[in-house]
Amino acid sequence: MRILITGRHGQVARELQLTLDGTAEVIALGREQLDLSDSAQIRRQVRSLCPELIINAAAYTAVDQAESEPEQAFALNATAPGVLAEEAAALGVPLIHYSTDYVFDGSKPSPYQEDDAPNPLGVYGQSKLAGEQAIQAVGGAHLILRTSWVYSLHGRNFLLTMQRLLQEREELRVVDDQIGAPTWAGSIAQATAQLIERWQQGNPHWGTYHFSCQGETSWFGLASAIAERLKAEGKPYARLVPIPSSAYPTPAPRPLNSRLACTRLQADWGVVLPDWHAALLDCLRG
Known part of the structure; x- marks a missing residue:
């Protein structure tokens, strides 16, 4: 299977290349080969x-x-995903896209579910939410993680x-006082590989899923x-x-609660990311 990965030099893309190597024909494109702010170039490459x-x-x-x-934030996080979704749909192939806890404002006292109302606090979260909406509007087979x-x-x-x-x-x-689940890019890549395998086996559960490591801590933790x-x-x-x-004031406010409930991912796909502390130790072992 031929898989196109964007963001070649990014944290997740690097781990995806390592994880998927040998199981598929992986084509990873960085900024040199694919300018995601150029919609026409995206279409030509795909x-x-x-x-x-x-x-x-x-x-x-x-x-x-981003503030x-x-x-620039909206070009890469909103417009480009929409174009990729259109081209994927035209080819009849799925799109896997990564989004963020920053689509929520962090005011909920418990972990966020997929159908909780988004309310991003800053431009970054707003642009990522717009990307989700652009993909959903196309209506093709997709996973927003x-x-x-x-x-x-x-x-x-x-x-x-x-x-x-x-x-x-x-x-x-x-x-x-900001609580969430640190998530190793390697865990993301490994779980993504499991999703690809389940899809190839016929799993039809497309849509939006929460996709972080288990457990919770603060940045101090x-x-x-x-x-x-x-x-x-x-x-x-x-x-x-x-x-x-x-x-510690910053130009963009951060959500105090970044916890994401990932039970729907397990129920629909049988995929569970590891505990955050175990994943950290795996990462540090190299």
Whole structure:
């Protein structure tokens, strides 16, 4: 099977290439080969490659920067997914697309279900929600997978930032009132491979699903787990101090509750991502 993956150098796309290698013909395109802000180029590439599955792992993910660059955020997160959905539908092939917990405002006291009303707080979340809506409007076979707090050993993410800062500083202040499930890009890739296998076996359950690791913690809790790993390796690590979000203002507000209920994914597809702490240890083992 020929699979087209966008966002070649991104965290999820890198893990997808590793996971799917040997099981399919994987064509991963980065910015050099595919400018996702150019709808005509997207159409030409898809029609030229004729994939049997499209996985859109590309996105504009600079949450704070999006506040001052809404056009760029919407081009990549809203317009491009809609074009990919149109081309996938024209070919009669499915589209797998990754979305985010940021489509919600975080005010719900319990984990979010797929049919809870979205209410994004900033431009990034608004653009990702618009992308979901564009895909749904096309009406083709698709999976919209909402995930949260993605990290890996590549790119820019909380894990790599914490590893560096914990070893550079004596004290580190980390937000403790935002709750969610850290999700390793490798877990996303492995679970996506399971979904592809189930689809090939005839699973017809298309739609929107929550797709994060199990369990929950705060950013402070995640930083503490990273520090514990450094301690176990005999490396220096800073003293961690929990702080409220109000003590660390950002251009884009963050949802305080990023927890996603993933029971529908298990019920419809038989797929469960691992516990966040176990996934973190797997990631850190390399």
